[in-house]
Amino acid sequence: MLAILACAFTSFSVAVAQQPAASAAQTKPANLPVPARSTPARSFLVVLDPAHGGSNNGAMLADGTPEKNYTLDLAVRLHVLLNARGISSILTRDTDATIDDDTRAETANRAQAAACVLLHATSTGSGVHLFTSSLPAPQSTSSDPRRAFLPWQTAQTRYVTRSLHLESDLNATLAAGHVPVLLDKTSLAPLDRLACPAVAVEVAPLDANTPVTDAAYRQRIAQALAAALAAWRDGWRTRP
Amino acid sequence: MIPRYQKVLLWLLLAGSVVLAAYLVHLRSRAEDQLSAVPAAAPMAAPVEAAPVQATLMIANDDNGSLAPVTRQLALPREKTTRAKALLNDLFDAYAEPGSPHPLAAVQAVNEVFLLPVPAASASQQNNANSNAQMAVINLNGAFVDRHPSGILVETLTLLSILGTLHANLPQIAEVRFLVDGHMKETLAGHVDLTRTYLTANDVPTVTSPPPAHPSAPASTESAP
Numbered sequence: 001m002l003a004i005l006a007c008a009f010t011s012f013s014v015a016v017a018q019q020p021a022a023s024a025a026q027t028k029p030a031n032l033p034v035p036a037r038s039t040p041a042r043s044f045l046v047v048l049d050p051a052h053g054g055s056n057n058g059a060m061l062a063d064g065t066p067e068k069n070y071t072l073d074l075a076v077r078l079h080v081l082l083n084a085r086g087i088s089s090i091l092t093r094d095t096d097a098t099i100d101d102d103t104r105a106e107t108a109n110r111a112q113a114a115a116c117v118l119l120h121a122t123s124t125g126s127g128v129h130l131f132t133s134s135l136p137a138p139q140s141t142s143s144d145p146r147r148a149f150l151p152w153q154t155a156q157t158r159y160v161t162r163s164l165h166l167e168s169d170l171n172a173t174l175a176a177g178h179v180p181v182l183l184d185k186t187s188l189a190p191l192d193r194l195a196c197p198a199v200a201v202e203v204a205p206l207d208a209n210t211p212v213t214d215a216a217y218r219q220r221i222a223q224a225l226a227a228a229l230a231a232w233r234d235g236w237r238t239r240p
Numbered sequence: 241m242i243p244r245y246q247k248v249l250l251w252l253l254l255a256g257s258v259v260l261a262a263y264l265v266h267l268r269s270r271a272e273d274q275l276s277a278v279p280a281a282a283p284m285a286a287p288v289e290a291a292p293v294q295a296t297l298m299i300a301n302d303d304n305g306s307l308a309p310v311t312r313q314l315a316l317p318r319e320k321t322t323r324a325k326a327l328l329n330d331l332f333d334a335y336a337e338p339g340s341p342h343p344l345a346a347v348q349a350v351n352e353v354f355l356l357p358v359p360a361a362s363a364s365q366q367n368n369a370n371s372n373a374q375m376a377v378i379n380l381n382g383a384f385v386d387r388h389p390s391g392i393l394v395e396t397l398t399l400l401s402i403l404g405t406l407h408a409n410l411p412q413i414a415e416v417r418f419l420v421d422g423h424m425k426e427t428l429a430g431h432v433d434l435t436r437t438y439l440t441a442n443d444v445p446t447v448t449s450p451p452p453a454h455p456s457a458p459a460s461t462e463s464a465p
Contacts, residue, residue, distance in 0.1 A: 058430055059390035067390070120431070122391030125302050129393045134443055153436075182305045186396045187433040187443075189426065202392045 044233045046082060046089040047113040049190060050075035051120045054098025062123045062211050068096065070121040070213060074203065074222060078117075081226035087233060102152075105193035109155070114236050115166055115229060116198035118191060121212050127180030128221065129202040130170055132163045133192050134185040155195045162197040166232055170199060173228035177220060179206065197232075201225065291315070297331050298404030298444075300397035301341040307397070307404055310334075324353040324376060324410055331405050332384070342397055345387035351421070352379040358414055373414035375437075376406060382421040388429040395432035400444060407440040415439055 050071035052058035058067025075091050082089045090111060092104045108116045122129075137160040150158060167183060174181045191200050203221055205212050212218075292313040299310045314330055316323045328350045336346035354377040388398065406413045418434045419425070425434050 052430070056430070120392055122393060124389060124391045124394045125305065129305070131392055131396070136442060182393070184305055184393070184396060186392055186431075187399075187436060187438075188392065188431060189433050189435075192433070192436075200392060204393070 043088060044114045044236055045111055046087060046229055047092065047108040047111055047116045047196065048075045048078055048089055049092040049104050049108070049116065049118045051118060053093050053096055056098055058120070059122050061121060061213055062205070063213055065213050067121050070203075070218075071119040072096070074119050074121075074218060077219065077222040078119075078225055081222055082229060085226060085230050087226075087229060101189040101193065104190045105152075105155070108190075108198075109193075109195045113196040115232055116194050116196045117225065117229070118188070118198065118200040120200060120202040122202055122204050123212060125182065125204040126207060127182060127204055128174050129182045129184065129204060130167050130174075131184055131186040131188065131191070131200040131202065132167050133157075133160060133198070134187050135160060135192055137161055150195055152193055154192055156192045156198060159195065159197050163199060166197040167199045169232050170201070170225065170228040173231065174221075174224045177224045179221065179224060295327060295330070296405070296408040297327075297334060298401050298408060299331075299334060299341065300401045302343075302394060302397065303341065305393060305397065307400055309404075309408065320410065321353050321355050324355070324406060324413070325350050327405060327409055328353070328378070328402060331401065342394070342401070344389070344398070345384065347384045347387060348381050349384040350378060351381050353377070354379070355413070372412050374412050375415040375417065376410075376413045377417050377419060378402065379419045379422060385420050385425070385428060390429040390431065392431045395428045395430075398428065399432055399438070403438055403440050404444045407444050413440055 050068070052066070052068035052071060054068075056068065058071070060066060061070060072093070076094070079089050079091060090107070090113075092107045093099050133156040135154050135157045138157055156163070171181050171183060186200065188200055191198055203212055203218075206214070206217050210217050292315045295312055295314045295316060297310045297312060298307045300307055312330070314327070316326050329348060332344060332349035333346075334340065335342050335344040355374045356377065358373040358375050388395070403416055406416065416438045418428075420434070428434055
């Protein structure tokens, strides 16, 4: 019995040790430098965060739909579209449950996501509003090992530059789909605590005749976001 | 027959009563003099009508997500805390007007503004050379917060409008914190964080007019952070 357990443990250890090397060998382009990453062989994973839920309705949209329902619907649509493109994604909630900001950030940070997209909706303004964290980017990039620990409240600080790249990809794809885009920065609790490239997407009505809850508009947004995340994946390993 | 010692005691008591009565009369007249002297000595400044001064309000626009400086002539108090409160309430009065680009409820927005010296450690961390830097603690009215529209953009613009207006008119305010009815509140209306300290130098946008279109996205607008 002990021999069987020892054999199984040895096989498992070898498999774990070989997996990153094999994966890196498969994905590393021949003539490109390997970006410095703490986990170079981790898979591309997107975290989708449908905002609000449960007792937290969020904003009340024009037709009386609570924001929490809209964001969950959009997240599920996006999840399906990403799966169709071969991109793994997880949702911080897939039911109408109350989840606090720390739990959402913890889910994303444990997953070591390549991109985190926070989904919101509003009846104010028009088009899609993209937000990155207003936290300042770090001034020093020293290799002090103590910097491996990130303050929870401001974990996004080290990812601000990559978040801006992600925002740029989302902006380009949405604009190509003739959706007006507004870029800004904000201080949002789960956004500031995320240790991944993160953008908050707030969907507003397209125009006076197309409310935020319009099914075709919603699908258009989901498709544009999925295309942008696919573009982000293509350049993910070569980005600084 | 009355004993002699009792007669002496009686005369002494009568004499003491006369002396105390005279002393009470003296005290009363002195108190009257003091009371009548108080109004003359009290410094009562004549009410002075504050002359209107030029103030800059950073007005938000929900349509393009911009902040634009609007100059107005406002009669503002000279004392800094009441001046800051009056400025902010004038700002929110502008948002309550019909046709406002950032419509908000017509409710008093700010209960109080407190100005405190910025802690030395905080000032050194921010390389803040201004030794007169102050932190403003803004106590928002709960009724105003309850009626504030919910959304990242609209809440962010309200916050930036407050920070920008304070920065433009009271540049010694380097940091801003928020309370709602005297208590800490996590968000303004479900989105924007109200628990952190905002730095007016970093958080206020430098672009103050409707921004140009994004170069890679012809159909988009961008509000520079």
